[in-house]
Amino acid sequence: MTDAPLVAGVELGGTKCVCVLATGPGDIRAEARVPTTTPGETLPAIEAILDRWAQEHRFAALGLASFGPVDVDRASPTYGAITATPKPGWRHVDVAQRLIARFAVPTGFDTDVSGAALAEGRWGGAQGLESFCYVTVGTGVGVGVISSGQPVRGLGHAEVGHLRIARAPGDSWPGACIYHGGCVEGLASGFAVEQRTGQRGETIGADDPVWGLVAHALGGMCHNLVLTAVPQRILIGGGVATKQPQLIPLIRAALIESLAGYAEADRIAAQIDAFIVPPALGDQAGPMGAIALGLDAL
């Protein structure tokens, strides 16, 4: 227990939503899960949980970390909505505005990966840094880009998983992204690995050549991140990265080779084991991301 503000957080995921009442990862007061089915079922179930918490505990802020893409422009009439998701039934569904109206507390709303990045910055592997990236390599590839302490903003939010990168020499597999074919997600996601090999990722040996191709794509993404968002550190987690721990050293080597001595390459190479690292919060990054967004709204 601490004197820190109590925050209600909701991580809206593609298959389940995690509601959490906490001041931070060391002080979780309550947690509840709701399956993500339809907005008509899922959102009222979340509201019922938050209603109970509001009565029993009062919370000072609300944080919402959602699967995307989402409308994060506070000046937009559709601020707080999920936008062009392929997820059936959830396209153009308001999430934040109805909860802001219901609970009338300061509310933060952003993508799940931006939230997770902020949580790593507050409590995890990016503490003390102003500019860093959080990458999750799972079914897809998601990236939270933090610049000067905040998620990068402009025309929407970052979608770095869909960068187009230089291909590994001799690799002409078309890739698995329905939009871009061989973008980063189309080459390096768990779904892409499954499409390319016909095997589930966890059944593929650590020395299979597919991991070199995955690391090449992720190293290429890191090259472009380094030269655009100039992070002080890149955290790489998610199911694929966690289950195939040989990937991180391969990505480090791919980044150094790709930078080829340019710009801050020497500084990065000299501290590469601290520059590309696994995240520190593990499975907590998602729900703690919602708490971090709530705290940032205060």
Next chain:
Amino acid sequence: MTDAPLVAGVELGGTKCVCVLATGPGDIRAEARVPTTTPGETLPAIEAILDRWAQEHRFAALGLASFGPVDVDRASPTYGAITATPKPGWRHVDVAQRLIARFAVPTGFDTDVSGAALAEGRWGGAQGLESFCYVTVGTGVGVGVISSGQPVRGLGHAEVGHLRIARAPGDSWPGACIYHGGCVEGLASGFAVEQRTGQRGETIGADDPVWGLVAHALGGMCHNLVLTAVPQRILIGGGVATKQPQLIPLIRAALIESLAGYAEADRIAAQIDAFIVPPALGDQAGPMGAIALGLDAL
């Protein structure tokens, strides 16, 4: 004449340095040029000009926009120096600290392209925007990335000209960048065009297929900028872009094709002629960048 603060600006370029005393592009009180030879010649010549201006006019701030890479980390002992430039004699040469010590006024220091971007934000083609990019395609490819009104900061400054991108189908020319071969600069700079064709860019016809390859590289760079820095607008100027005006429509088409409907692609496509535009300040963007950096230091 205005009541705005009077700023002394220095644009340090690879061949010449432009000193300017101004409140903005509509109110230039003095201008002087110094050839860029050696630091031992060039920097004292700049100081002599600024000394005179300091006596005659007093200026409230100083702005320094330099060729790069430069050390922009205010906490670094080498803040204000040019770092790993290939330019003979200028590697690890302090520029800002000696001028800060000499004139004791608030001083802004950044790359020439960050300065030019800020000038376009204040007075030119990016007024009213928080997040935008300024691209110059000349001998090299330089990009100023502005996020939430300021140049992106972290481990150094952005160096987007050296992104690695997907190659145009069937194009296997190795590229002209000494670090990366076929990065953006290695494919799209004036130097790269000259290397590839054996002709100077201004002698190549507008319908030559090389411009399609240049536009593919710059469109790929814009794709990655859109998904990382999420700019509200991208300004593209510089000698090559100015002398080959057919490039801007080709880059617009390449970006739309590359985004392939993803993320904010529909919003961008609907306003593409306002999304990728030439800069508004022309040759003034460089020196006015120095003035903008001085104003931002106040």
